[in-house]
Amino acid sequence: MPKSIRKSKKSPEEIKKAILSRIFRNSIKKTFIMAGFEYLNTLNKHFKVGHRTVELDFIFIYENIILICEDTATKTDKIKDHVRKKHEGFVEINKNTAEFCQWLYDNFQGSFIKQYSLDRYKIKFLYFPQEKLDFSDDDYKLYSLIKFVDHNALMYLSKMSKCIKRSARYEIFRFLGLNDDDIGIVTTESSQKEIKTTIITPKSFTGIKDNVRIVSFMMSAETLIKNSYVLRKDNWEDSSLLYQRLIQDKRINSIRKFLVTNKEAFYNNIIVALPEDISFKRDNTPINIDEINKLDVCTMLIPNCMNSICIIDGQHRIYAHYEGLETDSDESKISQLRKELHLLVTGLIFPKGMSDTQKIKIQSEIFLDINSNAKPVSQDVLLHIQMVKDPISDFGLSRSIIDLLNKESIFRNKFEMSLLDENKIKIASIIKFALRYLITLDPKDGRKNLFFHWDGDKEALKRMDDATLDKYKKFCVEKISTYFEAIRKHFNSEWHDPKSKILSVTSINGFIMSYLTLIDKYGIKDFEFYDELLNKLDFDFSKDNFPYTSSQYAKFSREIIKKLEIELED
Secondary structure (H helix, E strand, O other): OOOOOOOOOOOHHHHHHHHHHHHHHHHHHHHHHHOOOEEEEOOOOEEEEOOEEEEOOEEEEEOOEEEEEEEEOOOHHHHHHHHHHHHHHHHHHHHOHHHHHHHHHHHHOOHHHHOOOHHHOEEEEEEEEOOOOOOOHHHHHHOOOEEEOOHHHHHHHHHHHHHHHHHHHHHHHHHHOOOHHHOOOOOOOOOEEEEEEEEEEOHHHHOOOOOOEEEEEEEEHHHHHHHEEOOEOOOOOOOOOOOEOOOOHHHHHHHHHHHHHHOOOOOOOEEEEOOOOOEEEEOOEEEOHHHOOOOEEEEEEEEOOOOOEEEEEOHHHHHOOOOOOOOOOOHHHHHHHHHHOEEEEEEEEOOOOOOHHHHHHHHHHHHHHHHOOOOOOOHHHHHHHHHHHOOOOHHHHHHHHHHHHOOOOOOOOOEOOOOOOOOOEOOHHHHHHHHHHHHOOOOOOOOOOHHHHOOOOHHHHHOOOHHHHHHHHHHHHHHHHHHHHHHHHHOHHHHOOOOOOOOOHHHHHHHHHHHHHHHHHHOOOOHHHHHHHHHHOOOOOOOOOOOOOOOOHHHHHHHHHHHOOOOOOO
């Protein structure tokens, strides 16, 4: 008799990898299901579309929105080939939508596929890598059909769906760049919402400068959930103009219980920034808000548009009214309160033509003023707000330079830029104790820092000219990267050892302080100069033998200078 074939036993590493992949896939699945999308299990279902045979990991559907999703644990060095093959399959689906939709209908008995005409379906292609992608901007442009969902973006969307359940779909729609006209059946209803008792406050009553006007009105929680968004600094957006904290599920649930028990809204105002395309009328006659210089009551016409109102303060009070799951015992009560309860809203109206940077600067200042005496604002949020409020301050510049360094090859994805980042380099102490002195526009004691050596237009920089500010930041990033590239070359094994202390805050601060000493004495030098100079360094960066504790930046810096045999002036 032939011997029975025994399956080879998996190694501990293979078992661990399989578990992590299962957790990762479940995270994707739960995120979209909790947000109200229907899940279709297409794994291992191969089918021909166009000129290719394809297999899809997930499909999620909401009304006429079809999300085709691919997740992968492919290693970084092989991932480009994997992405290329998937993109080729997505191109065929995109060109043969009717054929693809028919396959869906035939295989899933989905009457949903017949609810809309073919041209109403919108297909989005999402790619979820388990590992960080080391892609350049040019790489992303090669795969124009794909929306890449990195670890942080997935963790953010996952947190939102866990906190606010079905209402997280609006966050997903914003992530996908979808608007009201893209979703469901096109209606002939007015795209504007009339708020009849809007109180316009005169400029002299508020003290707010820059021609910003204030209005007060009531709006239902349901409308606010649909039409609002929050500039949370830990979301997916690659922008320095984000300053809000992540939503907290404990606060959401506490407020939700209050709503169910008391059936009444909170009395304190929600603060929002209103979209530009609002208008006012009195007795059906249009009026110009700039002409009103006393308290006045009128009708405000505001776009009934998803993700158009920016919440400055009050996100938890709004999202506590979220649309819950079918298993939520409170949802039947909350669903009624969402429509009935109207929250008191204070809206900021910015003058037409004001830049986004200036608008968000004002918003962040208001947020900080409101929250300074409430729950302590984290150091990272404070740094982010400082960057928005005063981009040429020591802290503001340092935060944006760290942001750029985190996108460079030398420090790519190594810094903790978000609360969702795990086991990465914390930036607050780097900025506070080292980097700000290297880049400040006001160096103390005659120190010749990077600003001193920069040959750009310093007056334009101090006036906060955007183009000049970008040039100075790029200059700083380039010079800092050159210096650390030489360090990486001389300590290459330590640099790539996760247990090494070379990328600890202590080491980085010590090296930055030493760099300031070097450019103060020698000026700006090239890679070859630092490459030769650093031959004199022989530190042991192992976890057990590195002698410098978390706050001994200056001591480590002095030891570097000593080993480099540099004589300093008294």
